Amino acid sequence: MKAAFLTLGCKVNFYETEKMMTDFQKHGIDIVEFGQAADICIINTCTVTNIADRKSRQMLHRAKKKNPRSIVAAVGCYVESGGEELLQDPSVDVAFSNHDKESIAEKVLEYMGSREVTEGNSLQKAACGGQSDPVRDRTRKYIKIQDGCNQFCSYCMIPYVRGGGILSSREEEDILKEIRLVAQEGYKEVVLTGIHLSSYGVDRSSEKQFVALKGRPLVSLLQKINEIQGIERIRLGSLEPRIISTEFMEGLMEVTKLCPHFHLSLQSGCDTTLKRMNRHYTAAEYREKCDMLRKYFEHPAITTDVIVGFPGETEEEFERTREFVKDNGFADVHVFSYSVRSGTKAAGMEDQVPPEAKHRRSEILMADARQGKTQFEEWFIGREEKILFEEIRIIDGKEYLTGHNERYVMVKIPRDEAETAGFTENGIGSIRIQKTNLI
Numbered sequence: 001m002k003a004a005f006l007t008l009g010c011k012v013n014f015y016e017t018e019k020m021m022t023d024f025q026k027h028g029i030d031i032v033e034f035g036q037a038a039d040i041c042i043i044n045t046c047t048v049t050n051i052a053d054r055k056s057r058q059m060l061h062r063a064k065k066k067n068p069r070s071i072v073a074a075v076g077c078y079v080e081s082g083g084e085e086l087l088q089d090p091s092v093d094v095a096f097s098n099h100d101k102e103s104i105a106e107k108v109l110e111y112m113g114s115r116e117v118t119e120g121n122s123l124q125k126a127a128c129g130g131q132s133d134p135v136r137d138r139t140r141k142y143i144k145i146q147d148g149c150n151q152f153c154s155y156c157m158i159p160y161v162r163g164g165g166i167l168s169s170r171e172e173e174d175i176l177k178e179i180r181l182v183a184q185e186g187y188k189e190v191v192l193t194g195i196h197l198s199s200y201g202v203d204r205s206s207e208k209q210f211v212a213l214k215g216r217p218l219v220s221l222l223q224k225i226n227e228i229q230g231i232e233r234i235r236l237g238s239l240e241p242r243i244i245s246t247e248f249m250e251g252l253m254e255v256t257k258l259c260p261h262f263h264l265s266l267q268s269g270c271d272t273t274l275k276r277m278n279r280h281y282t283a284a285e286y287r288e289k290c291d292m293l294r295k296y297f298e299h300p301a302i303t304t305d306v307i308v309g310f311p312g313e314t315e316e317e318f319e320r321t322r323e324f325v326k327d328n329g330f331a332d333v334h335v336f337s338y339s340v341r342s343g344t345k346a347a348g349m350e351d352q353v354p355p356e357a358k359h360r361r362s363e364i365l366m367a368d369a370r371q372g373k374t375q376f377e378e379w380f381i382g383r384e385e386k387i388l389f390e391e392i393r394i395i396d397g398k399e400y401l402t403g404h405n406e407r408y409v410m411v412k413i414p415r416d417e418a419e420t421a422g423f424t425e426n427g428i429g430s431i432r433i434q435k436t437n438l439i
Helices: 011-026 050-066 076-086 098-114 172-184 215-223 246-250 271-277 283-296 315-328 355-378 415-421
Strands: 002-008 031-033 040-045 071-076 094-096 140-147 189-194 233-236 262-265 301-308 333-336 384-395 396-402 410-414 429-432
Touching: 002 011, 002 050, 011 031, 011 040, 011 071, 011 098, 011 140, 011 189, 011 333, 040 050, 040 076, 050 071, 050 076, 071 076, 071 098, 071 262, 076 094, 076 098, 140 172, 140 355, 172 215, 189 215, 215 246, 233 262, 246 283, 262 283, 271 315, 283 301, 283 315, 301 315, 301 355, 315 355, 333 355, 384 410, 396 415
Parallel strands: 002 031, 002 040, 040 071, 071 094, 140 189, 189 233, 262 301, 301 333
Antiparallel strands: 384 396, 384 429, 396 410
16 A cells, blocks of 8 residues: 655645654654655645645645546645645545544544445544654754644634643653664754744743743753764744744854754834734844844854735835845745634734735845845855755756755755765765855
8 A cells, every 4th residue: 555645835744744654653654755646645735825735735736637537635734724725625635634644544544444335525523643755864863843723813823723822842862862863863053943942941931031041041051962973954834923032042052053043034124014024023123133243153044924915904114124134134035915713803903915016025125135135145255165965956057966054055066076076965074165155
C-alpha cells in the first residue's frame, strides 16, 4: 500500500506532516511523492487566507482526479474552518482535525476498513500531534516545539483552529532527544518552529505572558541545543517583536550556533492600523527591536510579513507602511493582501478596502521588497561566507550546487567548480561571494 502527502502553509504543518509520514511507515505503508499513484492521499491544509482555502480545495481535487480510486484525506486547519462545506466536497473521502494528526495512520486505516459498511464523508474529532514529500536529504530539519496562540489578532483564524487559544509547549528533554536523533541522521541545521514560538514555556510557568518571561525558556532550550554535537546551525521561526529585550539578546549571544536570521512579523507600519489589527506594539517599538538586533548582530537578516488593504487602511496609512518598510532595511518581506476570514473581528469591520486597491498596494510593496532584498544581499559581495550546500539545481540550463549562508541568502556555484573545491550536498564550505553567486 502506498501513501502520498502534500503540505500547505506554515513550517509547523511541514513538521507535522513528517511525523504523519513516519506514522504511516510504522504501519508498513510506503511513502511516495505527491502526484504519483497512491492508495492514500493526505493533504495537510492551511486556512490562513482565502487563497490558502482555495489552494487546499484545489489540491484535494487534484489528488482525487489523479487517483480517483484512492482515499483522499483532508487534514488540519482548513478542516477546522471549512466544516460542512468541506465534508460535502466529493473529492474528500475523510477529514481529520489538527488533533488527529498524531494517530492519523490508525484513523485512516480504520476508515478504510469500515468504508464498505459506511459510505460517505466522515469528520472525525479525536484527541495532537510532523513536511510534505519524502525527505531525500539531510540538510535542514524543522522541529516543532510549541503549539497554540492566544494573541487573537483581529484578522486571524489560527487561534481558533489551533487549540482555541490554549498554549502547549513540548518538554525540553523531549525536544533535545529528537534533535540528538536528527544529528545522528546527519542533519546539520535545525529550525525551531511553533504557532506562537515566543510563547514557548508560558504554559509551564507561573508568569502567564511571554513578555513577562522575556524568552527565558526559549533561550535555555537554545543553549542546550547549542551543545549537541553534529548540529552546526540553529534557526528560529517567526518571533513576536515584544520578545526582543536586552535580557533575551544577551542570552542569545551565548548560542554560538544561532544564525543571525530573525523573522519578526510587522503586519503594518501604521499605528492606527496596528491597533485595529490588535497587534500589541507600535511601529516605533517595532523599530526599536530591529535596532536592538542590529546592535548585537552584524547585518542580521530581519524578515517580516505585511498585510495590505486591512479594513480602514487609507492611502495615507498605506504610504506610512511603505515608508516604514523601505526605511527599515528588511532582508525580505512577505506581502499579503488582506483576506476576509469569517468568524474574525476584522470580517465585520467597516470600510473594507476594494480588491483593486489591495492588488495595487500589494504590487507596489512587493516591488519595494525586491529592491530592499537586493540591497541586503549586495552587502555580502566580496565577503567570505560559510554556505550549507543543499541541492543541485538547474538554472538557465546549467547545473549549480546551491545553498544558504547563515543569514539565509541563497547562493549558487557551478557544479564543476563545486566538485573541484570538494563541496558536496549537505556539506558546509566557505566561498567568497561574487555577484554571480547570488540567486
